Amino acid sequence: MDGDGSQAYGLLFLGVLAFLPGYYETRVAYYSWRGAPGYTFASVPDY
Known part of the structure; x- marks a missing residue:
């Protein structure tokens, strides 16, 4: 796979x-x- 290191950081984020x-x-x-x-x-949030 080709790609920039910035793509990896974005996906990690x-x-x-x-x-x-x-x-x-x-x-x-x-x-x-x-x-x-x-x-x-009751502390568990319900969305």
């Missing part, structure tokens, strides 16, 4: 941007399920 919200919601749901203090299922 978009991948990280798409990954972060899912990671956040999964972490909050997991800690809520485990019963960690300060985490509740």
Whole structure:
């Protein structure tokens, strides 16, 4: 595949941007399920 290094950085940025919200919601749901203090299922955002 041919391409500039800037294309790789752009795709990496978009991948990280798409990954972060899912990671956040999964972490909050997991800690809520485990019963960690300060985490509740009401903290999981619903869009």
